[in-house]
Amino acid sequence: MDFTVLTHLNLARRSRIPMVLVKNLERGTHRVITEDENPGGALGEAVLQSFRSGRSRLVEVDGERLFLNVQLPPPHMVIIGAVHISQALAQMALLAGYNVRVVDPRPAFATPERFPGIELAADWPEDVLKKRPLDAQTALVALTHDPKIDDFPIASAIRSGCFYVGALGSRKTHASRIERLQADGLSKDDISRVRAPIGLNIGAASPAEIAVAILAEVIQSLRLRDISSLTKIIS
Numbered sequence: 001m002d003f004t005v006l007t008h009l010n011l012a013r014r015s016r017i018p019m020v021l022v023k024n025l026e027r028g029t030h031r032v033i034t035e036d037e038n039p040g041g042a043l044g045e046a047v048l049q050s051f052r053s054g055r056s057r058l059v060e061v062d063g064e065r066l067f068l069n070v071q072l073p074p075p076h077m078v079i080i081g082a083v084h085i086s087q088a089l090a091q092m093a094l095l096a097g098y099n100v101r102v103v104d105p106r107p108a109f110a111t112p113e114r115f116p117g118i119e120l121a122a123d124w125p126e127d128v129l130k131k132r133p134l135d136a137q138t139a140l141v142a143l144t145h146d147p148k149i150d151d152f153p154i155a156s157a158i159r160s161g162c163f164y165v166g167a168l169g170s171r172k173t174h175a176s177r178i179e180r181l182q183a184d185g186l187s188k189d190d191i192s193r194v195r196a197p198i199g200l201n202i203g204a205a206s207p208a209e210i211a212v213a214i215l216a217e218v219i220q221s222l223r224l225r226d227i228s229s230l231t232k233i234i235s
Contacts, residue, residue, distance in 0.1 A: 008032045016073040016137050020047050025058075025065040052223050073137050074099050075163075075222060080125055080153050081144035082109035085168070088211035089141065090118045096215060098139070103128050105149060125153040139164035139218045141198070145173070151180055158190050164221040166195040166214060195221075 005021075009032050012019040018035040022043075035051055038044040043066070046059045050070045059066050077093045079086045082104035090100050094117070103121045104110040110122040121128045133156075134140060140157035141164075142150040150167060154177070157165040167177065174196040181191050199213030200220070 002030060005030045005032055008034075013071070013073075016135055018051055018070075018072045018137070020050055021069040021071065022047075023067045023069065025067060027064070052225075076101070076135075076138040077218065078103060078129075078134065078138055078140050078153070078157075080104070080140070080142040080150055081146075081168075082106070082111075082114065082120070083143050084207040085143055085210050085214070086141075087114055088208040089214055090115055092211055092215050093218070094118070096219065101128075101132075103153070104144070125149060125156075129153060129156055134160040134162050136161040136163060138162045139221070140166070141214060141218070142167040143198075145169060147177070147180060151177070151184070154194060155181060155184050155186060158186060158193055163225050164195070164218045165193055166198040166217065168198050169196060171197070 009019070009021060012032065012034055020033045022031045022033060024030075033039065033047050038047065042061045046061065046066075046068060050057065050068045051072075054070055054072050056067070056069045059068060075098050077098040077100050079090060079100065079102045082102050086102055090102055093100050099119075101119045101121060102110060102115055103123070103125050105122065105124045107122040110120045112120065129152075134153075138157070138160070140153055140162045142154050144150050145168060154165060154167055158181075167174065169177065174194075177194075177196070178191050182188070195217060198217070199210060200217045202209070202213050202216070204210045204213040
């Protein structure tokens with residue numbers, strides 16, 4: 001494999017950037033296409049489908065056989081608030097293949113007994129996220145209803161380009177949240193990325209059902225995210 005291609009491959013891995021390693025089976029050449037890039041045409045469409053499905057596959061483009069080796073970093077989910085919904089959501093997300101963290105500064109809520117097998121941080125989100133920042137492969141789910149706990153991670157998720165940002169609360173609660181986020185310097189377009197009310201509208205009532213609705217919306221956002229406005233290619 002060409003040294004330049006290998007360098008870009010390793011850089012994308014270290015930076016948690018989704019990529020496809022394209023091997024031309026006719027020529028024996030390789031190229032790396034990251035998620036924010038696209039060669040256009042039939043190859044661009046094939047790469048887009050591979051990113052969304054997460055599956056490697058053999059395709060034929062312009063009479064040449066190409067193997068698309070998809071390499072996606074494991075998605076993260078950061079849940080703000082160790083509440084009842086979080087207990088169900090954390091376990092479901094773990095089963096769905098997400099690396100899960102639950103953050104809540106209230107030690108009475110963030111306990112191993114309530115969240116067995118889940119990474120917990122009984123500290124303020126500001127402190128936790130400074131040590132381990134959010135990124136574009138992360139879903140941020142804010143569930144406390146407390147602006148002192150929820151607002152900072154929501155704003156951080158928007159600024160970090162998280163693929164999903166959701167917040168629990170009524171429309172009235174969210175209207176107040178919008179005012180606070182605008183005062184923090186975020187635009188209306190930025191804030192429109194926040195899913196509130198959170199979760200797909202499936203008529204969920206219990207904490208477990210709400211968790212299902214949230215996880216479904218997170219998966220939908222990951223698999224159907226818009227990665228089509230792409231321009232550059234590394235080769």
